[in-house]
Amino acid sequence: xxxxxxxxxxxxxxxxxxxxxxxxxxxxxxxxxxxxxxxxxxxxxxxxxxxxxxxxxxxxxxxxxxxxxxxxxxxxxxxxxxxxxxxxxxxxxxxxxxxxxxxxxxxxxxxxxxxxxxxxxxxxxxxxxxxxxxxxxxxxxxxxxxxxxxxxxxxxxxxxxxxxxxxxxxxxxxxxxxxxxxxxxxxxxxxxxxxxxxxxxxxxxxxxxxxxxxxxxxxxxxxxxxxxxxxxxxxxxxxxxxxxxxxxxxxxxxxxxxxxxxxxxxxxxxxxxxxxxxxxxxxxxxxxxxxxxxxxxxxxxxxxxx
Numbered sequence: 517x518x519x520x521x522x523x524x525x526x527x528x529x530x531x532x533x534x535x536x537x538x539x540x541x542x543x544x545x546x547x548x549x550x551x552x553x554x555x556x557x558x559x560x561x562x563x564x565x566x567x568x569x570x571x572x573x574x575x576x577x578x579x580x581x582x583x584x585x586x587x588x589x590x591x592x593x594x595x596x597x598x599x600x601x602x603x604x605x606x607x608x609x610x611x612x613x614x615x616x617x618x619x620x621x622x623x624x625x626x627x628x629x630x631x632x633x634x635x636x637x638x639x640x641x642x643x644x645x646x647x648x649x650x651x652x653x654x655x656x657x658x659x660x661x662x663x664x665x666x667x668x669x670x671x672x673x674x675x676x677x678x679x680x681x682x683x684x685x686x687x688x689x690x691x692x693x694x695x696x697x698x699x700x701x702x703x704x705x706x707x708x709x710x711x712x713x714x715x716x717x718x719x720x721x722x723x724x725x726x727x728x729x730x731x732x733x734x735x736x737x738x739x740x741x742x743x744x745x746x747x748x749x750x751x752x753x754x755x756x757x758x759x760x761x762x763x764x765x766x767x768x769x770x771x772x773x774x775x776x777x778x779x780x781x782x783x784x785x786x787x788x789x790x791x792x793x794x795x796x797x798x799x800x801x802x803x804x805x806x807x808x809x810x811x812x813x814x815x816x817x818x819x820x821x822x
Contacts, residue, residue, distance in 0.1 A: 539599070539665045541608035548612060550604075550668050558668030560597065560612075564589055566654060568616045569646035571598065583613055584644070586654060593659040595671060603665050634710045636681040637692040648685050649706025655683040690714045690723055699751040709739060717784040721746040723753065724779040724791065732772075741776045743791065743810075759816040769819060773806060783807075792822060 567586040582600035635643040661671035681688040686703030693714040713724040723744040730737040744753040758775035776793040783790040789810040808819040
């Protein structure tokens with residue numbers, strides 16, 4: 517299972533750098549100018565910012581964290597400006613974040629996506645929080661250059677940034693779990709959250725993720741699990757419906773514990789698909805442990821407690 521790490525602390529102290537060694541951000545009516553202590557200043561036009569992210573690299577106390585802004589100048593490559601907490605004056609970083617957020621208003625779905633952490637697989641441990649779907653849309657068929665706060669005047673091609681992950685985070689996580697995919701499926705990062713399970717048994721491949729929204733929103737649930745199945749060796753996927761028999765749908769289990777928020781385990785045995793989950797899924801709350809078996813011929817699930 518793959519999920520995001522804890523978000524960076526936006527109010528963390530500026531760090532050990534003396535004030536005269538930090539990047540200063542000077543604001544005016546139209547944007548901001550980044551002034552590094554020993555490099556050429558860089559002009560940041562707010563109207564060119566199409567997306568902002570929070571990012572984290574590494575783990576624990578050694579992790580680096582900060583903000584990132586995606587710039588589209590209308591032609592040429594997109595630019596990603598990375599600003600690291602501690603290297604930029606803390607008050608300036610917070611002011612810039614507030615101005616960009618005020619300029620990029622988001623509806624409820626956007627706020628949900630912006631609160632979700634996506635963690636790249638592998639030793640780099642590069643993670644980001646933001647609208648992953650919008651990021652993937654912007655990066656489709658566009659190249660990207662990178663600017664960092666201490667050398668903003670010289671954009672460069674990113675060498676450590678996981679570009680495949682930024683352009684297709686869900687697909688990257690799925691490929692990490694089950695290997696390369698033969699089909700050209702692009703998982704919709706606009707709709708899915710980054711809690712991903714995937715497994716295969718021969719030509720049978722199952723991928724589980726979560727969609728935003730729930731029919732149980734009044735109970736505080738904000739997601740609904742999604743199950744995708746391929747029977748041709750991952751060349752094409754079909755999303756399974758959350759259909760129960762009329763009797764089960766009318767039962768208390770069907771009304772209050774179905775469909776699941778997210779899947780905790782996939783079991784494939786004898787060409788049969790079984791999913792398992794806890795309700796509620798938060799470990800420290802009491803609740804039932806459930807499983808459901810998919811009946812391919814009937815096109816419905818049968819659920820019971822484990």
